[in-house]
Amino acid sequence: MLLLCVLPSRTNHGRRFATVTTGYLVIDPPSLHAITAALQLPLLATPQQLCALSFPPLKRVCALFWFFFLHSSVRKEQREEEDTMEGLSYARMPRVKIRELKDDYAKFELRDTDPSIANALRRVMIAEVPTIAIDLVEIEVNSSVLNDEFIAHRLGLIPLTSERAMSMRFSRDCDACDGDGQCEFCSVEFHLRVKCMTDQTLDVTSKDLYSSDPSVIPVDFSDPSATESSENRGVIIVKLRRGQELRLRAIARKGIGKDHAKWSPAATVTFMYEPEIHINEDLMETLTLEEKREWVDSSPTRVFEIDPVTQQVMVVDSEAYTYDDEVLKKAEAMGKPGLVEIIARQDSFIFTVESTGAIKASQLVLNAIEILKQKLDAVRLSEDTVEADDQFGELGAHMRGG
Numbered sequence: 001m002l003l004l005c006v007l008p009s010r011t012n013h014g015r016r017f018a019t020v021t022t023g024y025l026v027i028d029p030p031s032l033h034a035i036t037a038a039l040q041l042p043l044l045a046t047p048q049q050l051c052a053l054s055f056p057p058l059k060r061v062c063a064l065f066w067f068f069f070l071h072s073s074v075r076k077e078q079r080e081e082e083d084t085m086e087g088l089s090y091a092r093m094p095r096v097k098i099r100e101l102k103d104d105y106a107k108f109e110l111r112d113t114d115p116s117i118a119n120a121l122r123r124v125m126i127a128e129v130p131t132i133a134i135d136l137v138e139i140e141v142n143s144s145v146l147n148d149e150f151i152a153h154r155l156g157l158i159p160l161t162s163e164r165a166m167s168m169r170f171s172r173d174c175d176a177c178d179g180d181g182q183c184e185f186c187s188v189e190f191h192l193r194v195k196c197m198t199d200q201t202l203d204v205t206s207k208d209l210y211s212s213d214p215s216v217i218p219v220d221f222s223d224p225s226a227t228e229s230s231e232n233r234g235v236i237i238v239k240l241r242r243g244q245e246l247r248l249r250a251i252a253r254k255g256i257g258k259d260h261a262k263w264s265p266a267a268t269v270t271f272m273y274e275p276e277i278h279i280n281e282d283l284m285e286t287l288t289l290e291e292k293r294e295w296v297d298s299s300p301t302r303v304f305e306i307d308p309v310t311q312q313v314m315v316v317d318s319e320a321y322t323y324d325d326e327v328l329k330k331a332e333a334m335g336k337p338g339l340v341e342i343i344a345r346q347d348s349f350i351f352t353v354e355s356t357g358a359i360k361a362s363q364l365v366l367n368a369i370e371i372l373k374q375k376l377d378a379v380r381l382s383e384d385t386v387e388a389d390d391q392f393g394e395l396g397a398h399m400r401g402g
Ligand SMILES: [Zn+2]
Pocket: 171, 174, 175, 176, 177, 178, 179, 180, 181, 182, 183, 184, 185, 186, 187
């Protein structure tokens, strides 16, 4: 017989271990091992140390009760931890709800996931979804006011329709042209020939670029319902006066925003944490109507409103809240801290995606998810770098900082 007291404790990492102090429990060494093993508690004292402790017989009964209490509380704690783990684990099934969808704009909710996933999605949309952009320019004639490099740079920034980009090859991986980057699998050729023959200044625009592939053309931003105006003539490259000429050949290639911003399909991708706003109704009722109005007006955005009938303050648009803390500061200044509680939900996000027009906003999101999945597969295989390289080519090298 020996006595001990098993105290469940927690380390920083939330792992339990048993501390043995002078105490209560009556068990022989083999049972002790069995119990600690069952509770998954490593033992911090040897059975020999424990045997040296004395034990008043009267406390045996209490000891047993306490042990069972302890056992059940440890189990409860374990269960709670398992529940929490379930709530936060990667096995969660995120949900997406689309709120607004246009060709170049998408707004959607992403729920039941954590900020790391939301941010990964945002970053992949900006920097890793491929598009096609002009990458090589051979100028034949340029007598315009802009120098060759300037024009090449402007050409690179013109968004090209890039539905083909996901299936196209990166020029550096293309074996059909040995990395030359000028074959049909990894490039699209453009030609531009413009000369100004009149006294009127001539605008050279993206519409003057002729593509060798009808599926890859400069994005058309014009509004079909509008008449001929400056907006529907394409993206201006340079302006020519009488006698000036521009003649060039350009090669467009597949690329990602991480290599150069011209390949980014995203104009803006943002997400916000969904705010959860709770008004302390009791405290709010202690305010006069004038004070309520003053407090509601302290918010720079229209989040709260006063019901004209009941004169109660209510939340009209929680998402208009910009985490500016103005209403909290105002409540404090009025001597009513705790008037409102605002929590940023850590598992719900509202995304806004604007595309450059290279691919549709909806396709941008889908491609980003696809790439994110490929990256995760590459991580899984990253230990075996040869296999990763075989399967993912430059993506594997990319993961290792290459
Ligand atoms: Zn090629």
